[in-house]
Amino acid sequence: MITPSEVEKIRAEFPMLSTKVHGHPLVYLDNAATTHKPRAVIERIRQFESEQYATVRRGSYTLGEEATEMFEGVRKKVQVFIGAKDHREIIFTSGATQSINLVANSFGRTFIGAGDEIVISHMEHHANLVPWQLLCLEKGCVLKVIPVSDSGELEMEAFKKLLGPKTKLVAVTHSSNVLGTINPVKEIARLAHAAGAKVLVDGAQSVPHTKIDVQDIDCDFLAFSSHKMYGPSGVGVLYGKYAVLETMPPYVAGGDMINSVTIERTTFAKPPGRFEAGTPPISQVIGLGAAVDFLTGIGMERIFEYEKSLLEYGTKVLSGIEGLRIIGTAPHKAAIISFWLEAAHPHDVITIIDREGIAVRGGHHCAQPVMARFGVPATTRASLSFYNKPEEIDLLAGALKKVIQVFG
Amino acid sequence: MSYQSDLYQQVILDHNKNPRNFREIEGHSHSCDGHNPLCGDKIHIHMKLNDGGTIEDIAFSGSGCAISKASASMMTVNVKGKSVDEAKVMFDEFHKMVTGEFEPQPGKHHLGKLTIFQGVREFPSRIKCASLAWHTLVCALDKTGETTME
Numbered sequence: 064m065i066t067p068s069e070v071e072k073i074r075a076e077f078p079m080l081s082t083k084v085h086g087h088p089l090v091y092l093d094n095a096a097t098t099h100k101p102r103a104v105i106e107r108i109r110q111f112e113s114e115q116y117a118t119v120r121r122g123s124y125t126l127g128e129e130a131t132e133m134f135e136g137v138r139k140k141v142q143v144f145i146g147a148k149d150h151r152e153i154i155f156t157s158g159a160t161q162s163i164n165l166v167a168n169s170f171g172r173t174f175i176g177a178g179d180e181i182v183i184s185h186m187e188h189h190a191n192l193v194p195w196q197l198l199c200l201e202k203g204c205v206l207k208v209i210p211v212s213d214s215g216e217l218e219m220e221a222f223k224k225l226l227g228p229k230t231k232l233v234a235v236t237h238s239s240n241v242l243g244t245i246n247p248v249k250e251i252a253r254l255a256h257a258a259g260a261k262v263l264v265d266g267a268q269s270v271p272h273t274k275i276d277v278q279d280i281d282c283d284f285l286a287f288s289s290h291k292m293y294g295p296s297g298v299g300v301l302y303g304k305y306a307v308l309e310t311m312p313p314y315v316a317g318g319d320m321i322n323s324v325t326i327e328r329t330t331f332a333k334p335p336g337r338f339e340a341g342t343p344p345i346s347q348v349i350g351l352g353a354a355v356d357f358l359t360g361i362g363m364e365r366i367f368e369y370e371k372s373l374l375e376y377g378t379k380v381l382s383g384i385e386g387l388r389i390i391g392t393a394p395h396k397a398a399i400i401s402f403w404l405e406a407a408h409p410h411d412v413i414t415i416i417d418r419e420g421i422a423v424r425g426g427h428h429c430a431q432p433v434m435a436r437f438g439v440p441a442t443t444r445a446s447l448s449f450y451n452k453p454e455e456i457d458l459l460a461g462a463l464k465k466v467i468q469v470f471g
Numbered sequence: 472m473s474y475q476s477d478l479y480q481q482v483i484l485d486h487n488k489n490p491r492n493f494r495e496i497e498g499h500s501h502s503c504d505g506h507n508p509l510c511g512d513k514i515h516i517h518m519k520l521n522d523g524g525t526i527e528d529i530a531f532s533g534s535g536c537a538i539s540k541a542s543a544s545m546m547t548v549n550v551k552g553k554s555v556d557e558a559k560v561m562f563d564e565f566h567k568m569v570t571g572e573f574e575p576q577p578g579k580h581h582l583g584k585l586t587i588f589q590g591v592r593e594f595p596s597r598i599k600c601a602s603l604a605w606h607t608l609v610c611a612l613d614k615t616g617e618t619t620m621e
Contacts, residue, residue, distance in 0.1 A: 408536035410510055414478065414594060427511045440511045440534045469479055470487075470537070 065361070065369040065449060073361070074450050076101040087420025090455045095240050095268060095399055095446030096424055098293045100354075107353035108295065108346050119345055120319060120336075134345060137352035138335075141300055144355045145266075145285065146276035149305050154335040155343050158299035159267040160190040162286035163234070165301055165338060166263055167194035169314040170284075171232070174261075177203035180229040182260070184209040184217055184246070185436050186239040189429045191265045191286075195234060209235070211436055215242035215391040222251070226258040233262050237269035241433045241442065242391030243374075243399035245269065252281045261307065267291055272370055272397050274363040283307050289347065294354030298347035301338070308334035315340045366449045370398040373447045377456045381445075384463055390437050398447035401428075404463065406470040409443040415469060416462040423459070477590030478597070479537065486541035491548050492530040505533075505607030507599055507620040512539050514604055516611045524555045529608075536600050542588060543604035549583055555612055557581065562605045568592075569601050 065073070074080050079099040082089050091099065111133070117126035119134040135150075142150040156162045171194075175181065181195050185208050199206055207225045210218045217235070226233075233255040238245045252262045263284040266275065270285075271292035277285050284303050290296035303311075313320055313331055317340035322330040331337045358366065377400050381387055386405030404412055409425030416423065425443045427434045434440060445459060496517035505514045512535035519528040529551055531543045546565075550558045561581050567573030568582065571592040575582055591601045599620050610618035 410536035410597070410600060411479070411538070414597060426509070431511065434511065440513075470484065 064372070065365055067452070070369075070450065070452055074452075076103065076357075077450055078102065078105070080450060084420040084422070085418050090419075090421040090458050092421065092423045092445040092447060092451065092455065092459060094271075094448040094451075095291070095428075095444065097290050097296065098271065098448060099450075100295070100350075101293055101357050103357045104294055104350045104353045108350040111349045112346055116346070118342060130345065133352075134343070134348055137348050137355070140352050140355045144275070144359065145270065145302060146278050147302055148278060151333070151335055152302055152305050152308065154301040154303065154308075154338045155348055156286075156299045156301050156338075157297060157344065158290070159265065159286045159288040160299075162284075162299050162301035163191055163263065163265065164194050165314045166234075166284050166286070166303075167198050169311040169338070170261070170307070171195075171198045172202065173310075173312055175202055175204050175231045178229060179204040179231045180207050180225075180227070181205070182207045182209060182222070182225050182230055182233040182235075182255070184235045185211040186215070186217070186242055186244065186433050187234075187236055187430070188240050188265065188267070189431070190267075191234055191236060191263075192432070204231070205229075211242075211433075214393050215239065215244045216393045217244075217246055217251075219247070219250070223254060226254060226260065228259070230255070230258050230260040233260050234265070235263075236265040236267075238266075238272070238397045238399075239391065239430075239433070240268050240399070240446075241401050241428045241430045241444065242393065243396040243401070244391060244393040245273075245395045245397055248282060249280050256281070268397060268399070271358070272363075273367045277302055289351040289354065292351075292354055293357060294351040295344075295347040298344045298351050300351075303334070305334065308338075311337075313337050313340070317341045319343075361449065369449050370447055373451055373453065373456070374398040374400070376453050377445065377447065377459075380456050380460045381463075384460060384467075386467065387463070390439065390442055399444060400446075401442040401444045403439050403442055404466065406467045409441040411470070412443045412463070412466050415466050416459070419458070419462045419465075421459055421462050477593055480587055480590075482545075482584070482587055483537065483541040486544040487537035490531075490540055490544040492544065492551075493532060494530045495532055496528055496530050499528075501611045501614060503607050503611035503614075503616060503618060505603050505610065505618050505620070507535075507539075507603050509599065509620070510536070512536065512600065512603055514539065514543055514607050516543075516604070516607045518608075518611055520555070526550055526553055526555070526558060531604065531607075535603070536597075538591065538597050538600040539603050542601045543607075545585060545587075546604045546608060549585055550608065558608065558612065561585070562609050565605050566602055569598050 117130040119131040209222045261283040264282040266287040270287040288299040320340040413425040499517040501518040514533035
């Protein structure tokens with residue numbers, strides 16, 4: 064378990080955490096939106112850009128070769144980090160959103176046709192809903208939706224009934240960005256595969272917070288973003304089983320994704336190159352590598368365990384506030400607490416507690432169907448990280464009590 | 472900058488808690504649904520204009536934060552009995568006031584008590600909350616049916 068003194072040491076690694084907002088030390092509880100960067104990431108990018116920078120996979124001059132080696136080294140780090148079999152199964156994208164769009168446009172447009180079915184859940188982020196809606200509009204395929212229980216869990220019996228010979232893909236989130244629920248993706252993959260469907264897991268909220276083993280989960284795709292795992296923004300990852308990636312056509316065309324090009328005809332590179340047209344976000348990938356090292360240094364199991372204890376403490380403290388209803392009460396949860404306060408709308412909550420230096424998110428969290436399911440227009444959401452302390456939850460609770468006073 | 476003295480003043484808190492004209496108007500002559508996709512706030516405006524072009528009755532419904540609700544409530548109170556042209560002048564002044572382009576000087580504006588929303592300009596993320604009702608009003612007057620805050 065990460066000890067309080069270790070948390071202080073970790074916090075000292077994050078320069079943003081010592082900033083002040085409206086004269087108060089920043090209490091940052093919006094980690095599901097984006098996370099701050101440790102010195103190791105900031106310094107690695109600075110060093111790369113000031114001492115080692117060159118483009119990758121092109122020139123054969125020394126700097127270019129060295130940069131390529133470092134860049135490809137990150138691919139191997141990510142492979143190990145998520146337990147992939149082969150480094151060629153790691154595709155760098157601009158983020159989880161693009162990763163999912165890649166699957167929708169390449170795999171989806173090739174293998175999903177009229178009358179075919181895609182199963183998603185009622186707790187998806189818009190990024191794992193809208194690409195499938197667009198595909199269905201174009202191809203005439205049908206979206207099926209796994210219902211969510213009152214506590215915020217997937218209705219697994221209903222899911223089994225949705226699967227059938229027409230199911231081509233099951234695309235579900237590993238962990239809900241609103242409810243916090245950790246879904247049984249391994250079981251989902253087993254059932255989907257038995258029905259002959261492929262499985263995409265949206266790992267944007269799980270990869271930064273728990274140990275991932277894609278071979279154990281046995282998903283065909285996993286999408287996640289660097290900026291939610293203490294790395295830079297602008298880069299993300301799509302993991303895909305190599306055998307599946309090999310069957311998929313390119314999604315974005317251009318330089319770097321080809322084998323040979325004549326005016327008449329182009330043959331495409333093998334994955335992952337086939338899916339990485341254009342100059343990639345080089346420095347960002349290097350920064351992501353430093354973030355992976357940083358997380359591995361602390362240990363994902365220890366991170367999960369500590370954040371779980373924070374979640375338990377936060378749930379206890381916040382449930383003690385009168386008129387506060389927590390939305391998402393599944394037994395198996397990531398450290399996200401969404402709530403509705405009787406006294407004030409989330410936007411008013413945010414504005415008032417922001418003046419105390421507390422950053423939480425209020426709104427629909429790009430998950431409007433979840434809001435509709437739980438009958439609220441918006442929620443306030445505190446999402447925790449291993450760099451948060453129980454004292455920060457106390458500050459949040461104190462600020463919420465002030466909100467209640469203002470609105471009387 | 473204090474949120475209580477500049478944004479959440481008593482008048483605004485009161486209109487949030489007890490919104491005026493919070494209802495629908497049967498047989499309305501004009502209406503519009505306003506929507507802020509960023510935060511999900513929704514507001515419906517119903518109006519009855521008489522032949523002379525005066526706003527005889529105006530009401531709102533929907534859901535939103537305290538600022539958007541109070542702004543809608545105070546707007547209905549202040550535009551009732553005004554002509555379409557007067558209402559549009561008020562919209563223009565209100566919009567410019569909350570975005571910081573207009574300083575209402577005593578005797579030289581048409582906003583009445585609505586100047587209480589002047590403090591919103593210090594909270595950039597909340598300007599759209601205050602102006603949603605007004606954009607919806609203009610939409611209803613122009614009979615365009617639906618408006619989205621961009």
